[in-house]
Amino acid sequence: MDEIIRKAAGGDQESLARLVRLHYEAVCRFCMRRLGPDLGQDAAQETFVLMQKRLPSYRGEARFSTWLLGIAHNQVRATARKRRREALPLEDWFPAPGPNPEEQGSDRAALHSALSALTSEHREVVLMHEVEGLTYAEIAGIIGVPEGTVKSRLHHAFARLRTAMNGGSK
Numbered sequence: 001m002d003e004i005i006r007k008a009a010g011g012d013q014e015s016l017a018r019l020v021r022l023h024y025e026a027v028c029r030f031c032m033r034r035l036g037p038d039l040g041q042d043a044a045q046e047t048f049v050l051m052q053k054r055l056p057s058y059r060g061e062a063r064f065s066t067w068l069l070g071i072a073h074n075q076v077r078a079t080a081r082k083r084r085r086e087a088l089p090l091e092d093w094f095p096a097p098g099p100n101p102e103e104q105g106s107d108r109a110a111l112h113s114a115l116s117a118l119t120s121e122h123r124e125v126v127l128m129h130e131v132e133g134l135t136y137a138e139i140a141g142i143i144g145v146p147e148g149t150v151k152s153r154l155h156h157a158f159a160r161l162r163t164a165m166n167g168g169s170k
Helices: 002-009 013-035 037-057 064-082 106-117 120-130 136-143 147-165
Strands: none
Touching: 002 013, 002 037, 013 037, 013 064, 037 064, 064 136, 106 120, 106 147, 120 136, 120 147, 136 147
């Protein structure tokens, strides 16, 4: 992978195209979950344009995918700001329970409600960790905070989720 990155940074179009092919699905999914299909695809495209411009400055301190998702994260925020809207509501990340919550499980409805009640900072790290499968270090690199802050946010978010899922009792 390092060789592909080095060649792409040097202007090799084949290596650049290979990087895009390798990472397009993950970046597109990351952006679409936050902005919806149309704006998400636009943000993903812009992420790869920015990747091409910034590739010569990639130092390899973080995994390439973490560095790239950091660009995507900033692009999502910029796109949301331009459109004067928040990131995609939680309902659009996961289908909400149907008209009869018992059929789909009251636990799912309770989890949906509990996640909705979290602050955006807490919800963001929970979803990155649990849905995207990112590590603490990767999340820290993407959102630009220390790894300890990610751990703290996850700890507090999970504590709030446990309380909410247990009907308000600790």
